[in-house]
Structure formats: structure tokens, C-alpha cells
Amino acid sequence: MYGTLAIPQRAxxxxxxxxxxxxxxxxxxxxxxxxxxxxxxxSVTGFGTGTASMxxxxxxxxxxxxxxxxxxxxxSSEDTLPVTRAMYQALAGTYVPWTREMTERWERYAAMxxxxxxxxxxxxVVHDPQPAAMRSYIDDGDGAKWLMHFHxxxxxxxxxVWRLLRPHLARYEAAVFEEESxxxxxxxxxxxxxxxxxxxxxxxxxxxxxxxxxxxxxxYGIDCARPILCQVSPCDAASRLVEAIDVWAEVRxxxxxxxxxxxxxxxxxxxxxRACYEEMARRAHEEPDVFVLSMGNDLGNTELNxxxxxxxxxxxxxxxxxYGLWISDALWKERPCVVAPEGGLTHQVIDRxxxxxxxxxxxxxxxxxxxxxxxxxxxxxxxRGHELVRREFMITRYxxxxxxxxxxxxxx
Amino acid sequence: MLGSVPTTPKSLxxxxxxxxxxxxxxxxxxxxxxxxxxxxxxxxTAFGGxxxxxxxxxVPLMNDAGLDADWQVIKGADDFFNITKAMxxxxxGMYYDWTPEKRxxxxxxxRMNAELFDGSxxxxIIHDPQPAPILSFLEQRTGExxxxxxxxxxxxxTDAQPPVWDLLRTYVERYDAAIFTLPDYVKDDxxxxxxxxxxxxxxxxxxxxxxxxxxxxxxxxxxxxxxxxxPMITQIxxxxxxxxxxxxxxxxxxxxxxxxxxxxxxxxxxxxxxxxAWDWYERTVRRAGEDYEIHxxxxxxxxxxxxxxxxxxxxxxxxxxSVREGFxxxxxxxxxxxxPVVAGNVGGIPLQIVNGKTGFxxxxxxxxxxxxxxxxxxxxxxxxxxxxxxxxxRDNFLMTRYxxxxxxxxxQLSGREGAAPPHPIQAGRAPG
Numbered sequence: 001m002y003g004t005l006a007i008p009q010r011a012x013x014x015x016x017x018x019x020x021x022x023x024x025x026x027x028x029x030x031x032x033x034x035x036x037x038x039x040x041x042x043s044v045t046g047f048g049t050g051t052a053s054m055x056x057x058x059x060x061x062x063x064x065x066x067x068x069x070x071x072x073x074x075x076s077s078e079d080t081l082p083v084t085r086a087m088y089q090a091l092a093g094t095y096v097p098w099t100r101e102m103t104e105r106w107e108r109y110a111a112m113x114x115x116x117x118x119x120x121x122x123x124x125v126v127h128d129p130q131p132a133a134m135r136s137y138i139d140d141g142d143g144a145k146w147l148m149h150f151h152x153x154x155x156x157x158x159x160x161v162w163r164l165l166r167p168h169l170a171r172y173e174a175a176v177f178e179e180e181s182x183x184x185x186x187x188x189x190x191x192x193x194x195x196x197x198x199x200x201x202x203x204x205x206x207x208x209x210x211x212x213x214x215x216x217x218x219x220y221g222i223d224c225a226r227p228i229l230c231q232v233s234p235c236d237a238a239s240r241l242v243e244a245i246d247v248w249a250e251v252r253x254x255x256x257x258x259x260x261x262x263x264x265x266x267x268x269x270x271x272x273x274r275a276c277y278e279e280m281a282r283r284a285h286e287e288p289d290v291f292v293l294s295m296g297n298d299l300g301n302t303e304l305n306x307x308x309x310x311x312x313x314x315x316x317x318x319x320x321x322x323y324g325l326w327i328s329d330a331l332w333k334e335r336p337c338v339v340a341p342e343g344g345l346t347h348q349v350i351d352r353x354x355x356x357x358x359x360x361x362x363x364x365x366x367x368x369x370x371x372x373x374x375x376x377x378x379x380x381x382x383x384r385g386h387e388l389v390r391r392e393f394m395i396t397r398y399x400x401x402x403x404x405x406x407x408x409x410x411x412x
Numbered sequence: 413m414l415g416s417v418p419t420t421p422k423s424l425x426x427x428x429x430x431x432x433x434x435x436x437x438x439x440x441x442x443x444x445x446x447x448x449x450x451x452x453x454x455x456x457t458a459f460g461g462x463x464x465x466x467x468x469x470x471v472p473l474m475n476d477a478g479l480d481a482d483w484q485v486i487k488g489a490d491d492f493f494n495i496t497k498a499m500x501x502x503x504x505g506m507y508y509d510w511t512p513e514k515r516x517x518x519x520x521x522x523r524m525n526a527e528l529f530d531g532s533x534x535x536x537i538i539h540d541p542q543p544a545p546i547l548s549f550l551e552q553r554t555g556e557x558x559x560x561x562x563x564x565x566x567x568x569x570t571d572a573q574p575p576v577w578d579l580l581r582t583y584v585e586r587y588d589a590a591i592f593t594l595p596d597y598v599k600d601d602x603x604x605x606x607x608x609x610x611x612x613x614x615x616x617x618x619x620x621x622x623x624x625x626x627x628x629x630x631x632x633x634x635x636x637x638x639x640x641x642x643p644m645i646t647q648i649x650x651x652x653x654x655x656x657x658x659x660x661x662x663x664x665x666x667x668x669x670x671x672x673x674x675x676x677x678x679x680x681x682x683x684x685x686x687x688x689a690w691d692w693y694e695r696t697v698r699r700a701g702e703d704y705e706i707h708x709x710x711x712x713x714x715x716x717x718x719x720x721x722x723x724x725x726x727x728x729x730x731x732x733x734s735v736r737e738g739f740x741x742x743x744x745x746x747x748x749x750x751x752p753v754v755a756g757n758v759g760g761i762p763l764q765i766v767n768g769k770t771g772f773x774x775x776x777x778x779x780x781x782x783x784x785x786x787x788x789x790x791x792x793x794x795x796x797x798x799x800x801x802x803x804x805x806r807d808n809f810l811m812t813r814y815x816x817x818x819x820x821x822x823x824q825l826s827g828r829e830g831a832a833p834p835h836p837i838q839a840g841r842a843p844g
Contacts, residue, residue, distance in 0.1 A: 268690070269690065271712065271713075274713070278697055282700060284698055286698050292694060
């Protein structure tokens, strides 16, 4: 049909060491009535995005639970990629000029992809807005129930693009949002909340041998003997990269030797990102203790894992939208965190419980200093952060929520 | 057939006002002798890179001169082009593990392209190493050779890795002639083809070099927040260690201590698949720091040929502080706009700059600073140098001279009268 992605074997039981046997048993009980359920997952890509990484973790586990899961990447082309991306940005709240040609191209590819759907399924889960319109080109007679799973925050979606998408959702059974506040009241569908989750055994989170940590830090000239302040974020204005440097500069006055690592998760060569990058690099100037790294060819999730793990403090100076789930990755490593009160960050960092919440550069500097100066308190918060992630942001909790939604759909 | 590349027609008469009657008429005379000669240029790519840029002008000009010229590109997939890219680097001195598999891939694609080769020509010019073995495979296939075959080498082979050059050489030796950019680039152990030296050239009518109204120049500067009323120096080149962008910023800082309202514009073209270039972009921007009088620009901000043209025209001094260079044709582009140039004394740059007359050749940051400051403080002398530079380019580095050289070589190879074959110009020769 489309680009079929192979689903590797993965044993759910291996996660028992992180979450305990009770959670695993509960999942198996929930999945029993859904055994053999044919579920098709549709997305625009099989790697490189948060959504794809979520699916890479979850789908093999659904299969292990006895569901008959499939994952297809819809057909696309050079001229649809910019449209896909623009739609994603517009729905996530960044303004993009939307043209009639874009609408035509979007609908043409949805119709074409709908024509490629030849097998029968019980449930079809659409994970990206780009294939959402396919539903409009498919008869009701095939019996599949369609579920729109949004992995973005729609609360400030661009009006014209949302109005374009909404009518195509009319024949879906239900929608899933990551948070109630990320949804839209006017969607006209039953809405469920499934928070995102992290995978403790993927490259971003798995325990690492000391040699790997040493190799990575050596490669970038980072000194593990001195404290490190780390921010992982997209390269955009809302991540406040310049202010992140200012926080570091202020804390360094009282903590000489403090290093700053800025790990950029999006390509800094995209036009809006490039301007942010330049402003940040100019502020960093030739400070040898400021390291700017961009994820790409030679730098991926293992490096992210290393840098969060060795950081004395992980920080999130700002966040545009959405969850900022990489903070859960940091908490899982029992690292102390300071975050801005934006998006889903405060669901992960509860102020003075699992980390600190700060707003101004001065507040951030104070919070970072406090965590550096009071290691016992910092460690206590980090431990509680780890526990919170285990309870609320584990892949097993995500599977459970999804199974409940699927079960509800099956019962009608 | 290989893929034929369409070109926009050009007229030699448009160049007559620039180069004068004598040079125009010489080309027309040579064209007459070669009237109807079928010429084929073959290279690896239709877009991007200096060779494609030159062919886009050269092929229509040959046609206008009376020849029947065509341009075709070879076919290949990613595996072939990855190998030829590495081969290109290793011919310029970088170490490369030249395995038998890579060699076979390179040859397989050439065999395939030789199969696709059809038509008969009086002159076939094969550009650069990628398609060089086509001639041998074609002869194997057809048992004969039609026309004269010329290998045009655009790269500096001085430090070529021996295993790669040794293999390439066996194919190049089959050619009737080989054209190198500089005498220094000719390999001593190349036997067989008749050797010519022809430097590259610029097109004075292209968007990068054509005259621009002063208002257009000002508008472009203002669009990038550069103040047209204050002095500006510029360097146009990739961000990489060989172009020394950090040294350029150091020069600017030292000069700015004396000339406080100075601005610096650095322009590079960034390829999205080149992580090293991004690394050097970061270093450059970090060296610049929060001095926003240093403008670090690239195609990512929409800077193209026209914008480069404007920045060169508006500059008080153009810097090309290379520490290693191929031919460095960007120097001729700046000189053609009558700008005084201060440039590194490396590669093909000394051929383009007559030191002290059409610009300055420098070997260090200090020397570069001193010369830039001198030119900023002596506007009259700077203007005179610029004018002499433009004349030197008119004599030596315009596309029409390059066309004439090709025509002379064709005449000589085919035993026509023609004129004396081109010879390499001498470094340091006064403008004539």
C-alpha cells in the first residue's frame, strides 16, 4: 500500500524492571479483549520526529500485547513536503501564509493515499494532520473506525488552516489530545487525553557505560570535572537561547568553571531558525565554556542521553508549545531541572517538588545557583522527579491509555 | 544519448562594446575558419559549480561564433557521484581509500555512459575526472575514434593522491589534448596528449558581474541593513579554514580601530549537506560576537549573484584573505568592478593581481590590515588600482578570451591556420 515499516519484536516484560509487574499485568488484562484487533497507524515519517519516535517505541509493544498492528508511512513527494510542514507549523501556532495551491496539493495527496488503502482494518489511527483528509475519500462501508491522534498543541492553531482541517474530521469516531488544554472545543468529536511518554530503554534514556560518556564529551571538548548547565531545545525564539546564555553568564559569576551546553534538536539552517542561531552564537561570542551542538548527522539521541546525564542542572528557559517531553528524559536520569512555566513543562516539574520553576533570567540564575549550592536538596527533587516520570510519563502508561481508547471504540 | 543541457542564446556583438573591435573580430575570424565544426562539451552536472556556470556562457558563444556546439551531462546515481566527489577531493590532496569496488563503480558508470554516447563530433571536450574514461570505452566499443578529444582539467593536481591519479592518467593519456588551468597544475608524468594552459574567466554580462545602477546597489545594501553612506569592506567566499574568515574579522577589527565607522560584509554560499561549513559558520559568527556591523550573510538569507554583485560594487576594498586557493576567480569579479583588492598570495590569485599595481598580495593578517588601511586612507590611489585591475581583467580574464583560446586550440588540433595557441600568462606581468 504505502511505505510499510517493519515492526520489530519487543517484549513488554522487559519493561517490568522499570515499572513493576503489576503495571504489566494490568496491560495484559486490558489487551486480552482486543487480541487480534487490526490496527493501522498512519504517519508522515518513520523517524526523525517526536511522533515517529513515540510510534517506534509503542507499536512493537502493542504487537507484543496481541494486537495486529501495522504502521504505514503515507506517500509523499518533494512538492508535498513543504505543505506537510507548513500545515504542522500552522496548527501548532506558528503563522504560515496558506495558499489555495497548498489546499489543493494537500487534498490531492489525501485522495491519492486514500486510493492506496486496500486492506481492511478495525481501527485506523492517523498520527499526523497531513493524512487526516484521507477519511473524506473513503466509504463508510469498510467498517474501520478512524481515530485522529494529535501529537501537537492545537490551542493556538492558525484559524484558516484549522477551518480547512475540521470538516475532514467529521467522520472520525474520536480524537486524542496530549492534554485537555491542547485540544479544540469546536472539534465536534469525542475527545480523549493521552499524555505523551518516554521509553526508558531507547537511546535517549538507556543507561550508558562510562566509555560512551567519555567518548562523547571528549569529542566536543566538554570537561566532566566541572559542572555543566544543559538546555535541550528546538532552535526557535521561544526557547530563549540568548537568555539561556545570560542565565549561564550570571550563575558563572558565583560559580566559576560552569559550562553551558545548548543542544539544538531542529535544523538551524531553516530560515527562522537561522536567525535565532545567529543571535545566540553572537551572544555566546568566543566563550570557550559555551558549547552549541546541533542534532543531525553525527549527533543524535545517544549524545542527548550523555549530555543530560552529566549535567549538574538541566534547564528549559522557554518553550513555544507542546509538552517539552525531553524534560521527562532528564528527570528520568535523576537530574535536577529548572523550567519555565510553559506548555506541558509544569506537569513534569512541580515547583520545589520535582525541580524548580522560574520565569525571569534572574529567577533562573537564582534557581540554578540554588541547585548547585544545595546538592542534597537537588538530589531529593531529582529523585522525586524520577518517581513522577515512572508514574505518569512511562510508555506503559501511554499503552494503557491507548488501549482504553481502542477498547471504547470497539465497544462502540 | 546523454542528457543535453539547453542554454540561452548569447551574442558576441553584446561583448563588442566591452572588449573592443580588435578582439571581437579576431574571434569572428577564428569562428569563420571553424564554421560548422561540431563541438560537444561533456561534464557531470548542469547546475551548480564553476564548470556549469562557464559552460552556460561558453556553449552559446561558440554557437554564435559559427560553430555547432552542444553540452551534455553524464548519467549517474548517488553511488557514482559520492565516489567522484571523493575522487575529486583526493586529486586535490585529501587521503581517500581507493578500493577496487570504488574503482569498478566509477568505471561501470563510464562504460554505461560510453554506451549512451552517440553522434559524431569534430571536437569533444570532456570536463574533469568524472567522465574521463568515456573515450577509452567508446574506442573499445566502436574500434575507432572520431574527431579530436580534449580533456579539460579544472582542478589543481599538484598534491593528487598517487593511486587515484595513476588510474586516471591511463585514461587521460588516450586524449589528443589536455587543457590545464595553470602550468603548475600539469602533471610531469602525463605523456600523450598535447598540453595547453588556459585559465578560467568571468562573464561580464552575468548577473554577478553586469553593471548595476547605484540605486539598486543602495537598495540591496539597505535590505541587509548595511549603511551605503559608511565605508564597507567585503569578502565573498565559503566559510572554511582555507578562506580564513576568522582572520578577515581580525583584520576588520584592527582597521576599525582607526576607521570607526567601518562595516564588514561576509557572504558565503552554504550547502545544506555540508556539516563542516556550518561548523565554520558558527565559528565565524562567534568571532563576530555582538558587533552587528559585521554582517554574516549567505544564500540562506536570499543572497544570490545579484546581491554579491552589489556588495562587491559598494565595497571600498574587497578582501580575499585565502591561505589556500584554487584559481580564486572571485578576485577577477571584484577587479572587474574596479575595486581595489587585498588578497592572499596563493593559488591563482597572483596571476590576477599585479602586486602594488592592481591590488595587494599579502601573507599575514598584519599585512592585510596594513594594506586595507592604506587603501581606505588613500582613496585616489585605491581608485587608480581598481581601474587598472578592471583593465587587467578585460585583457586576461573575460569569457571572450577563454572562447578565443578554445578556438585557437581547435584550429591547431585540426591543422587549420588559426593563430598561435594560447600560452599561460605570466604572473606579475604589467597590464597590457
